[in-house]
Amino acid sequence: MLLLSAALVALYVAVGAWGFAFTPDELGIPLVWPATGVGLVFVFLYGYRMLPAVALGAALIAVGFTGDMVPAMDRAVSILATVAATALGAGLLRHWRFDPRLRRLRDLGLFLVAGGGVSSGLNAVVGAYGVAAGSEQASFAGTWWVCWAADLMGLALIAPLLFALLGGRFLLPPGLDYRIGGALIAGAITTSVVVYLAPLSLAVALPLSYLVFPLIMYAALQCPVQITTGLICLSGVLALTATGLGFGPFAALGLEHSLLSLNAQLGLLVITGLSLTAIRAEREGAEARARDHLESLARAGRINLMGQLSATLAHELNQPLCALTTYAQAGRRLLRRGDPEAAADALERLEQNARRASETMRQIRAFASREAPDRQQCSPAKLVRHAEALMRPELAQRGVGLQVHIAPDLPLVEAAPIQIEQVLVNLLRNAGEVLEGRPDAHTRVSVFRRRQELVLQVSDNGPGIPPEHLSRLFEPFTSWKRGGMGIGLALCRSIIESHGGAFTARNGNAGGAEFRFTLPLESSHGHTETDRLSGG
Numbered sequence: 001m002l003l004l005s006a007a008l009v010a011l012y013v014a015v016g017a018w019g020f021a022f023t024p025d026e027l028g029i030p031l032v033w034p035a036t037g038v039g040l041v042f043v044f045l046y047g048y049r050m051l052p053a054v055a056l057g058a059a060l061i062a063v064g065f066t067g068d069m070v071p072a073m074d075r076a077v078s079i080l081a082t083v084a085a086t087a088l089g090a091g092l093l094r095h096w097r098f099d100p101r102l103r104r105l106r107d108l109g110l111f112l113v114a115g116g117g118v119s120s121g122l123n124a125v126v127g128a129y130g131v132a133a134g135s136e137q138a139s140f141a142g143t144w145w146v147c148w149a150a151d152l153m154g155l156a157l158i159a160p161l162l163f164a165l166l167g168g169r170f171l172l173p174p175g176l177d178y179r180i181g182g183a184l185i186a187g188a189i190t191t192s193v194v195v196y197l198a199p200l201s202l203a204v205a206l207p208l209s210y211l212v213f214p215l216i217m218y219a220a221l222q223c224p225v226q227i228t229t230g231l232i233c234l235s236g237v238l239a240l241t242a243t244g245l246g247f248g249p250f251a252a253l254g255l256e257h258s259l260l261s262l263n264a265q266l267g268l269l270v271i272t273g274l275s276l277t278a279i280r281a282e283r284e285g286a287e288a289r290a291r292d293h294l295e296s297l298a299r300a301g302r303i304n305l306m307g308q309l310s311a312t313l314a315h316e317l318n319q320p321l322c323a324l325t326t327y328a329q330a331g332r333r334l335l336r337r338g339d340p341e342a343a344a345d346a347l348e349r350l351e352q353n354a355r356r357a358s359e360t361m362r363q364i365r366a367f368a369s370r371e372a373p374d375r376q377q378c379s380p381a382k383l384v385r386h387a388e389a390l391m392r393p394e395l396a397q398r399g400v401g402l403q404v405h406i407a408p409d410l411p412l413v414e415a416a417p418i419q420i421e422q423v424l425v426n427l428l429r430n431a432g433e434v435l436e437g438r439p440d441a442h443t444r445v446s447v448f449r450r451r452q453e454l455v456l457q458v459s460d461n462g463p464g465i466p467p468e469h470l471s472r473l474f475e476p477f478t479s480w481k482r483g484g485m486g487i488g489l490a491l492c493r494s495i496i497e498s499h500g501g502a503f504t505a506r507n508g509n510a511g512g513a514e515f516r517f518t519l520p521l522e523s524s525h526g527h528t529e530t531d532r533l534s535g536g
Contacts, residue, residue, distance in 0.1 A: 001049065004042070004046055004050065004053075005050065005052070005053035005056075006053075008038065008039070008042045008050055008053040008054065008057065009053050009056050009057045009060070011038050012035050012038050012039060012053075012054070012057030012058070012060075012061070013057055013060050013061060013064075015034040015035050015037075015038055015154070015158060016033075016034075016035040016057070016061040016065070017061075017064075017065070018032075018034070019032050019033045019034060019035065019150070019154060020061075020065045021241075021244055029127070029143065029146055029147060029150070030150050031146065031149070031150045031260065031263070032150050032153055032154050032240055032263070033123075033147075033150040033151045033153075033154040034154030034155065034157060034158040035057065035058070035061065035154065036082075036085070036086065036115075036119055036120055036123050036151050036154065036155050037115065037154055037155035037156075037157070037158040037159035037162070038057075038158060038159075038162065039054040039057070039058075039082070039086040040086055040089050040090055040093075040115050040119050040155070040159060041100075041158075041159050041162040041163055041166065042054070042162075042166075043086055043087060043090040044090040044093050044094065044098070044100065045100065045163075045166055045167060048087060048090075051083050051086070051087055054082065054083050054086050055079055055080075055082075055083045058078070058079045058082045058083070059075075059079050062075045062078060062079060063075070074130055077126070078126050078127070078130060081122065081123070081125075081126040082123060082126070084122070085118070085119045085120075085122035085123050085126075086119055088118055088119065088122065089114045089115050089118045089119030090114075090119075092110075092113075092114040092118060093110060093111070093114045093115070096110050096114070098110045098111065098114070100163035100164075100166075100167035101163070101164070101167060101225060101281070102160060102163065102164070102225060102274055102277060102278055102281075103278060103281035103282070103285065104278055104281065104282055105275065105278045105279065105282065107278065108274050108275060108278050111159070111160075115155050115159060116152045116155060116156070119151075119155070120148055120151035120152045120155055121148060123147070123151050124144050124147035124148035124151055125144060127143070127144075127147040128140050128141075128143040128144035128146075128147050146260075149260060149263055150263075152267075153236075153263040153266060153267065156266075156267065156270040157232065157233050157236040157237070157266070157270065158233060160225075160229040160232065160233075160270075160274060161226075161229040161230055161232070161233045163229075164224075164225045164226045164228075164229045164230075165226060180222065180223060181219075181223060181227045184215050184218070184219050184223070184227065184231055185230075185231065185234065187215050188212055188215055188231055188234055188235050188238070189234075189238070191208070191211045191212050191215070191235075192212075192235065192238040192239060192242065194208065195208045195209045195211070195239075195248060195249065196238070196239065196242035196243070196247045196248035196249075197242065197247055197248075200249075202249050202252060205248065205249035206249040206250075209239070209248070209249060209250075209265065210265075212235045212269065213269060213272065215231060215235075216228065216231055216232060216235070216269060216272060216273040217272065217273070217276055219231050219273070220272075220273050220274075220275075220276035220277045220280060221276055221280055225277050225281075228273055228274075228277050229273075229274075229277075231273075232269060232270055232273050232274075235266075235269065236266045236269070236270075239262055239265075239266065240262065240266075243262050250262045324350055324354060328346075328350055330346045331343045331346040331347050331350065334346060374416065375414055375415060375416050376414070376415070376416075376417070377412040377413070377414055378412060378413055378414070378415050378417050378420070379410075379412060380406065380410045380412075380413055380447050380454055380456075381406050381410070381447070382417075383413075383415070383417055383420050383421060383424070384404060384406060384424065384445055384447055384456070385404075386417070386421050387421045387424035387425050387428065387445075388402065388404055388445070390421075390425055391424075391425055391428040391429065391432070394428075394429065394432060395428065395431075395432045395443070398432045398433075398435065398436040398441075399436065399437070399441060400431070400432050400435045400436065400441045400442060400443060401441065401442035401443070402428070402442070402443055402444075402445070403442060403443075403444040403445070404444075404445045404447075405444065405445065405446045405447070405448075406446075406447045407447060407448040407449060410447065410448075410449055410454065411449075411454075411521055413454050413519045413520075413521060414520075415499055415519055416499075419495045419499075420456075420495075420499075420519070422492075422495065423492045423495055423496060423517065424445070424456070424458065426488045426489075426491075426492055427458040427492070427515050428443060428445070428458060430488065430489075431443040431458065431460040431462065431513070434460065434462040434463065434513070435460055435461070435462045438461075438462065440461070441460075441461065441462070442460070442461060443458065443459065443460040443461075444457075444458070444459050444460070445457070445458050446459070449521065450518075452520065452521050453501070453518040453519065453520060453521060454518065454519045454520075454521055455516060455517075455518050456516070456517055456518075456519070457514065457515070457516045458514075458515045458516075459508055459512055459513065459514040459515070460512045460513055461510075461511060461512045462511075462512050462513060463511075463512075464507040464508070464511055464512055464513050465505065465506075465507055465513050467507075470505070470506070470507075473489060473505050474489050474490050474493045474503070474505075475490065489505075492517075493517075496517045496518075496519070499519055499520075500519070500520045501517055501518040501519045501520060502517065502518050503515075503516075503517040504516050504517070
């Protein structure tokens with residue numbers, strides 16, 4: 001608490017001193033005033049217990065920079081009004097559930113209304129009233145406008161950066177490439193040096209001052225909010241300081257007009273950067289929600305498949321469990337007869353069947369897992385073999401043969417294994433349902449590489465897809481199968497597209513249906529597409 005209060009007072013006085021460096025006339029009105037933003041951030045994040053520190057900071061600035069120019073009573077009223085404006089702005093942000101990470105356009109709007117409208121507006125009223133009451137030359141309306149513009153610009157530059165740093169505890173995302181941030185900072189500094197210090201004509205320097213916009217836009221779309229808000233603050237501080245010292249294209253207009261013109265440009269910069277940051281965060285949030293929804297649907301689909309395969313899975317488990325009993329009884333009899341070698345052989349077979357039952361249960365648990373699957377580097381052969389192990393018994397019961405062709409030397413592919421296996425299981429089960437009862441029924445899984453894609457193809461020798469259904473095949477709740485829900489293929493395509501691949505279906509030239517999906521590859525080796533036969 002004490003350290004936070006000390007930090008607030010120190011920062012409040014420091015930015016106040018910087019603001020008082022830009023006072024264009026004898027009235028002493030700063031044209032940039034970031035202190036309001038500092039107080040607003042600390043009170044919002046750490047509560048109303050920070051208000052005494054805000055009052056102390058405001059008192060130190062009033063005493064240190066206005067001196068005897070303002071009566072003691074007026075200074076006291078100004079300090080109390082500053083504290084009230086800060087408390088009201090922070091209270092509104094809390095009431096409206098403002099997110100200091102500025103992850104939504106709504107949060108940006110709330111920040112501008114509560115901070116720029118309420119806190120800055122009330123501070124400007126107090127400041128303008130004090131100046132107008134003490135000077136016959138100053139009108140309240142004209143002075144309020146200057147005070148509010150100064151307060152708003154200072155708030156817009158400093159508050160988003162403090163929200164991003166203090167609200168995120170200075171944490172940057174893991175795996176961040178700091179070279180990008182360093183390059184952007186170097187670009188902003190270089191741009192400021194060229195625009196404000198190089199001996200350029202006004203016609204050249206003024207357009208060049210907009211070079212900072214692409215840097216801010218790139219940061220907003222590619223970098224964490226801490227870097228974006230840091231660049232905005234850095235660019236604003238450099239531009240305002242140089243202009244206040246008489247350098248750059250805006251200085252030729254005189255300090256008051258130049259800083260107000262520059263404030264307008266910086267205001268556009270702030271709105272652009274923070275708007276793009278919020279839009280990007282909203283898009284990423286929507287994508288994350290879509291992934292969660294897809295995984296929920298995928299898990300529901302896996303549970304549904306497990307229910308449909310329950311009879312086959314029970315048979316697969318019953319076989320090794322019955323064998324366990326048989327070999328255990330045989331081992332006991334052989335031990336009683338004094339034949340340890342035969343007993344050892346029986347125990348080995350018992351162990352093999354126990355492992356078979358355990359592996360079957362492991363595959364069932366993994367397939368129906370509630371946890372969101374992680375993307376990892378996977379062997380294409382293992383992806384297919386796991387789906388084959390689940391579906392071969394089911395297809396055999398239906399009298400459908402299964403052939404698997406996997407090209408050798410395939411590179412690893414980044415995927416969520418359970419989801420890809422789910423797609424394969426769904427396609428194989430569809431094929432089994434269509435082919436059941438047909439003579440010489442068989443389905444084939446082919447895996448090969450085509451340029452920078454891994455291609456997985458499931459085809460059969462059935463009747464094919466009715467032509468009138470081909471155009472609507474992937475629409476949810478559309479099915480031509482009796483009792484079909486019409487979500488399986490739509491879910492399969494969503495899973496594959498979430499991996500960056502494509503999912504297509506057509507009727508084969510020799511009859512039957514052919515479903516094909518691709519997964520992107522990153523490796524540059526393994527171009528062979530020679531098939532290797534497995535199964536029958």
